[in-house]
Amino acid sequence: KWYRILNYWSERNISGPKPIPLFGNNLSYVLKPRAMVDMEWYKSYGSIYGVYDCGQPILYVLDPVLIKQILVKQFHTFTNRALIPEFSGLISKSIPRARDENWKRIRAIASPTFTTGKLRHMYPLLN
Numbered sequence: 001k002w003y004r005i006l007n008y009w010s011e012r013n014i015s016g017p018k019p020i021p022l023f024g025n026n027l028s029y030v031l032k033p034r035a036m037v038d039m040e041w042y043k044s045y046g047s048i049y050g051v052y053d054c055g056q057p058i059l060y061v062l063d064p065v066l067i068k069q070i071l072v073k074q075f076h077t078f079t080n081r082a083l084i085p086e087f088s089g090l091i092s093k094s095i096p097r098a099r100d101e102n103w104k105r106i107r108a109i110a111s112p113t114f115t116t117g118k119l120r121h122m123y124p125l126l127n
Contacts, residue, residue, distance in 0.1 A: 008057040009050030016050040017041060024052030 002021045009016050017025050028037045038060075041049055047063040061067055070078050098106050112118075 002055070005055045005057075006052060008052075009059075012050075014048065014050045014059070015045045017045070019052040022054065024054045024056070026053060 006019045006021065006024075017028065019025050020027060041051070041060070042062055047061070048066070049060050051058050051060060061070060094106075
């Protein structure tokens with residue numbers, strides 16, 4: 001079972017660090033600061049790579065063009081992102097972490113706020 005789980009990314013031709021059964025790639029974050037580990041993996045595997053949180057495969061996308069494609073143009077395909085358990089009540093009310101119908105409701109309310117004209121009026125305040 002672990003062989004199948006830990007070969008998820010290699011079967012899909014996505015490179016990434018070698019996982020350890022039960023831990024995945026989590027031990028790397030214990031040994032070094034997360035920012036250093038992420039930077040090493042970015043330099044080694046490029047802007048798209050797969051890691052494992054224990055047995056859960058996670059895809060890292062670090063290319064700005066692809067991030068925009070995922071978060072804006074193809075958002076309906078990439079719904080229901082993972083929640084952080086201790087903050088699930090608070091974070092689930094934000095647009096990136098909202099789920100299913102709750103996301104649609106929040107986006108319908110928030111989208112008119114970020115029109116080009118309204119952002120242009122706010123620019124002097126932010127500047």
